[in-house]
Amino acid sequence: MAIFIEGKSVCNLCGKTIDDTIEFSVPSIEIINELDHLNIFIDSTMHQHCINKDSRKKELLDLISQWIKNSGPGNRKCLVCSNEVTDPDNYFSIGYLTNNKESPLYKYNFLHFHKSHLKDWPEKNNFLSLLTNYRSKGLIKGALLDWLIEDIANQV
Ligand SMILES: [Zn+2]
Ligand SMILES: [Zn+2]
Structure with a gap:
């Protein structure tokens, strides 16, 4: 679950409150290996500007697109x-x-x-x-x- 404090969610990367809109969120994807460095992003939200400057962004987007292709009806x-x-x-x-x-x-x-x-x-x-x-x-x-x-x- 994403972390909510007083009704507001907190950015997984910088720890600061995300005001108004959730800017970037990662669904609850099943990662088998708990050592995987993308694990910390699962089921979390962050500022768009925070994920934009993170070196793992490309891998994270790749994971999400693989997941979307393999989910749903x-x-x-x-x-x-x-x-x-x-x-x-x-x-x-x-x-x-x-x-x-x-x-x-x-x-x-x-x-x-x-x-x-x-x-x-x-x-x-x-x-x-x-x-x-x-x-x-x-x-x-x-x-x-x-x-x-x-x-x-x-x-x-
Ligand atoms: Zn942030
Ligand atoms: Zn079969």
């Missing part, structure tokens, strides 16, 4: 069967893993599945071993990550 297509997932109880998604295009994890950002089809995903084991390997090296960490690994491993 029509965009939840199961990677295994190509059909849209409409049943929330049979939905499984992989959130944002990395913004590093060189990383082998990059292609797994924002994937959608029927939960029941996850076991048929040809890359399942490869993805799992990547995650556990990166976790053991301390490159990625977090409760969401642990949950993701456990949940995928349980699909047999």
Whole structure:
């Protein structure tokens, strides 16, 4: 949640009150790796002039545009069967893993599945071993990550 003090929100970057209008806000995007340096922006608001001079702005905009492309009606297509997932109880998604295009994890950002089809995903084991390997090296960490690994491993 964004921080509200006496009905006013506070800029995530400079800590000062944002008067009148919220100038730049970041939605609640699921970032798997709690070490990711974009994590501090999630679900927060800031002054437009503050984000404009921040070196992470380009990466942040890239994250938001990837997220928009992969959210909402029509965009939840199961990677295994190509059909849209409409049943929330049979939905499984992989959130944002990395913004590093060189990383082998990059292609797994924002994937959608029927939960029941996850076991048929040809890359399942490869993805799992990547995650556990990166976790053991301390490159990625977090409760969401642990949950993701456990949940995928349980699909047999
Ligand atoms: Zn500010
Ligand atoms: Zn499917």
